[in-house]
Amino acid sequence: MRFTPETLKLLNAFAMRTRRSFYGIRQGAHRSQRRGHGIEFAEFRNYEAGDNPRYIDWNLFARSDKLLVKRYLEEENVALYIVIDGSRSLTHPSLREKWDLACHIAAFASYIALASQDPVTISILGGPSSPRFWSGKAFAPLTSFLTQATEAVVSPDARQLSLAEEARRAATRVSFPGICMVISDFLCPVEEVAAMLGSFRSRNMEVHAVQVLGSGDRSLPDSSDAFTVSDAETGEVRGVPLDGSSRARYEELLSAHIGRIREHCLESRMQFTTATAAGSPVGVAIDAIRRMGLFV
Amino acid sequence: MSSLFGFSLGALSPWFLLGIPLGAALLVYRYRARGAAPERVISSLLIVRQLPERLTARRRFVPPLQFWIELAAISLLSLAAAGITVASAARSIAIVVDSSLSMQARLSSGARRIDDAKRLAGADAVSMLGRATFSVFSAASALSRVAGPAASPASAAAAVQDIAATHEADALSEAIRSLLADGSFDEVWVYSDKPLAPSSDVSRVRLTAIPVEAASQQNAWIRSLSLAATGALSAEVALIGKDSAALAVSAQCHAADGSPAGGVVRGSAAVARGTPHRIELGRAPAGAAWCRVTADIPSGSLDLLPADNEGWVVRAYDAPPIQVISPLSERDLGLQRISAFSFVQLPSVSSPAFRPDRPAIVHRAPLPAAMQAPLFAVYPPEGSLPWGGSSTASEPKAGVVTRWEHSHPLMRYVNPTLISLPAARVLSCPAGSQQVLSSSLGGLACAGESGGNRYLVTGFEIFPFEGAASPTISIFTLNAISWLVSGGPTGAASSAQGPLSLPAQAKEAHYLAPQGASISPSAPGSAAQPGVVSYQLPGDPQARLSAVNGFSDEESDLSRPHVVSLPASEASKAGSRGRQPWNASSWLAALAVLALLADLLLRARRRLVWGAQ
Structure with a gap:
């Protein structure tokens, strides 16, 4: 996975923005829930034995005869967890365009996060999980992890996954709550999608769901004949009519499915974005990054 | 070879025909395996499952058009590789009956050689009933078709009986070669009194030699005649069979209008075997324009070939200066x-x-x-x-x-x-x-x-x-x-041999003698039958006369060993050009290529449609 300087220059313009504060791990650029010795004043607190006298507000003591200590908002980094659906609906070689798009989105989000010293962890459901990458210098190892993961998971013989269960397991490995970007096609029952996203939401993470669809998912082929489709996950085969009304019905059902997921995300205060693979994944991925609301 | 609708189908490499059932089986397996309709992997059936299911060809195996095109291409390629040949089921045979002068020679049975030849040819033709078609030819100095092509055995046998002996020398070898080179015949059956030369290639030629009785062969014949403008009449004769014999030559002369002119002019001489001898008959009567000359062996010995004992001669004109x-x-x-x-x-x-x-x-x-x-x-x-x-x-x-x-x-x-x-x-x-x-x-x-x-x-x-x-x-x-x-219209000599070609401007040509002879309407410019022909030239009130004779030492000398020679190399070459079954391989291969192109076009079109999706 290689990116041109022009692509990286485009990404340099982005910065990750969180909607809420988290406890960070190191000093960073995001407002933390931690109070301490930042620049921005947060509150006063009664002096307690052991506090450093230099933080006592002596002017206030003179006015009110109370020993109060000034507290400031800490600025820390925010951990970014990227979870990629490693089920066969993305890793099947016939559907490789979706996987490539998912990897590009993950890589671009990681680049932006690493540029502001935010740690990034990538977890592939049903596949390997990366170590935590800390700084901008870690982008190269990160892309090579994605390349190796692609070689490992893109196979027609990949095992069938229970996404909800895999998501639950992945969520248990999260040590510091932060941003969670879940990349999947979400072409499964809404309940399963809700369970998958809920696993991360329950870990007090800010969840951003990114739906990656392939060109073949968007609509059925335009043909007067029937054709046979097989489910990438289960291998089930089914004959599909390709007349105009069926195609319209398919698009209508797909829109309804996506609408239900979007509605669930809204209700659960999660961000939901859809990206459809078409042509170069770079452009589609950057567009998705721009529309997510996470990067400005 | 197998027959179908009157044609014989053959294959040069028949084992390639196995490609048809094998190819068909592979195609059926392939189409059943993948389904006739294209199968496509999609992310999930979650949405598709809500659409009404349509049975695809995978379950019912309804072969699509492309299946048939591919099956046709495989079949055509197999047929082309097998070298399918098409030929008429019935053999095409040319019957050639030698009608040259020597075939008029009598056998001890009293029949002529040509009668024997016609009988054998007719019997052979009838024996091939339903298995062959015939063309019947009469071969003398030239080959002439008597029946056919594709005459039935019965009609060929009947046509053989219509062949008449001629006074011409034969050109049988050339005739057979031309038939072999023609390429229309599987076999050439020849009936002649001349055997095939030992070195001949007989792969497509069957020569039935009419048995000749060599021991008793005796013949006297006229080699040439001359009737000068002065009336000097002479005949050159020859003899075989005896060491020597006294030959009597007589001439009956006639005026230009056909009326007899004077009495019979006679002459005789002892002629040694194999040595031509000229007998001077003296002067023809005044007013004689033409004479009929006959040569006989007066001792009563059998002359096997009486046809060559007769000759015709016309008095030479006063020739103009050359x-x-x-x-x-x-x-x-x-x-x-x-x-x-x-x-x-x-x-x-x-x-x-x-x-x-x-x-x-x-x-x-x-x-x-x-x-x-x-x-x-x-x-x-x-x-x-x-x-x-x-x-x-x-x-x-x-x-x-x-x-x-x-x-x-x-x-x-x-x-x-x-x-x-x-x-x-x-x-x-x-x-x-x-x-x-x-x-x-x-x-x-x-x-x-x-x-x-x-x-x-x-x-x-x-x-x-x-x-x-x-x-x-x-x-x-x-x-x-x-x-x-x-040879010209102003002929100074009168011993013309072979068919006479009349001048192009000749009119009112007809035979003065013998009785019943006539110029064939099919060849108005030539006269082949021995006799005396009269014709008129424009601007010349006097009728011109020409004699036609069939003098041929080759034919009359029955003791001379004649053979029909077909050099092996030439016959083989002719055979290779012979009536070969039509090889359909190139056409089948071309059709297979067309079928493959159609298949490729269908594939490309389908790929484009999918690509657009």
Whole structure:
């Protein structure tokens, strides 16, 4: 996975923005829930034995005869967890365009996060999980992890996954709550999608769901004949009519499915974005990054 | 080979036909495995499951168009690789019955050889009922079709019985070669009194030799007749079978209107076996225009071939002088030494005095474009000849005679090995002419007939005529002049042999004798039956007479060993060009390519449709 300087220059313009504060791990650029010795004043607190006298507000003591200590908002980094659906609906070689798009989105989000010293962890459901990458210098190892993961998971013989269960397991490995970007096609029952996203939401993470669809998912082929489709996950085969009304019905059902997921995300205060693979994944991925609301 | 609708189908490599069932099985397996409709992996059936299911061809196996196209391509390729050949199921056979003069020879049973040949040919044809179609030919000097093509055995057997013997010499070898080369016949069945030469290739030729009784063969025949303008009548006869015999020759002469002129003129001589003998019969009666001459063995011995004992001769006309066009004078040419003919010298063929209707000798001068009389061209200028063919520039190395036509009248008493030529023009003989003399470089003398007039072209110099000083060339010159003028409408001699070609302008041609003879309507310009033919030339009130004879030593000399020679290499070559079954491989391969192209187009179209999605 290689990116041109022009692509990286485009990404340099982005910065990750969180909607809420988290406890960070190191000093960073995001407002933390931690109070301490930042620049921005947060509150006063009664002096307690052991506090450093230099933080006592002596002017206030003179006015009110109370020993109060000034507290400031800490600025820390925010951990970014990227979870990629490693089920066969993305890793099947016939559907490789979706996987490539998912990897590009993950890589671009990681680049932006690493540029502001935010740690990034990538977890592939049903596949390997990366170590935590800390700084901008870690982008190269990160892309090579994605390349190796692609070689490992893109196979027609990949095992069938229970996404909800895999998501639950992945969520248990999260040590510091932060941003969670879940990349999947979400072409499964809404309940399963809700369970998958809920696993991360329950870990007090800010969840951003990114739906990656392939060109073949968007609509059925335009043909007067029937054709046979097989489910990438289960291998089930089914004959599909390709007349105009069926195609319209398919698009209508797909829109309804996506609408239900979007509605669930809204209700659960999660961000939901859809990206459809078409042509170069770079452009589609950057567009998705721009529309997510996470990067400005 | 198997028959279908009257055709035989064959395969050069039949095991390639297994490709059809194997290919069909593989195709069915492939289409069943993938389904007739294209199968596509999609992310999930979550949405699709909510659509009404449509059964696809995978379950019912309804082969799509592409399946049939691919099956057709495989089948056509297999058929092409197998080398499918198509041929008519019935064999095509040519029956050739030798109708030359010798076939009129009697057998001890009293029947003629040709009767035996016709009986055997008819029986053979009937025995092939339903298995062959026939073409029936009569072969004498030329091959003539009697029945067919594709005559049934019964009609072929009937047609064989209509073949009549002729007085012509045969050209059976050439006839068979032409039939083999024709490519229309699987086999050629020949019925002749001549066996096949041992070295002949008999792969497609079946020759049934009519048994001849060699021990009792005896025949006397007339070789030539002459009735000079002066009335001197002579006959040259020959004999086989006995060491010697006294032959009696008699001639009954007639006036031009057919009425008998005087009594029978007789003559006799003891003739030794195998040695031609000329018998002078004395003078024909005054007023005799033509005579019928017969030669008999008076001792009563059986003459096997009576047909050649009869001849016809016409009195020579008072010949006009022969026109001579030459850059040399008559004295330089030595023509004054030739007393038998009169000559008149003209400056060129464009001279007003030149008569194209009279014989001419053109020596080293441009030839006339058209002639109505015999023409003798000596050492013609380089270029094309008026009858076709051409002559080259003078070749100093062409003067050695390597081959000659021994039986041609021009070569009578001529020993070509004695001819010494310092230089000669090599001739490309006109089509239909005979190459009388030739060297290793090509023809030296061509003799032929055009428009009923004989012509002779010699590429070497024959003048000056020196008589006994150079006897070979002198005899050749005299033969040439005699042969030429005897074939023209002003014929000076009267012993014409072979079919007579009438002048193109001849009218009212008919036979004066024998009774019942007639000129075939199919060949109005020629007369083949021996007899005397009368015809009229425009502007000439006097009817012209010509004699037709079938004199042929080849045919009459029954003791001479005749064989039909078909050189193995030539027969094989002809066989290879013979009626071969039509090989359909190339057409089948072309159709297979078309089917594959259609298949590719369908695939490309489908790919485009999917790509657009």
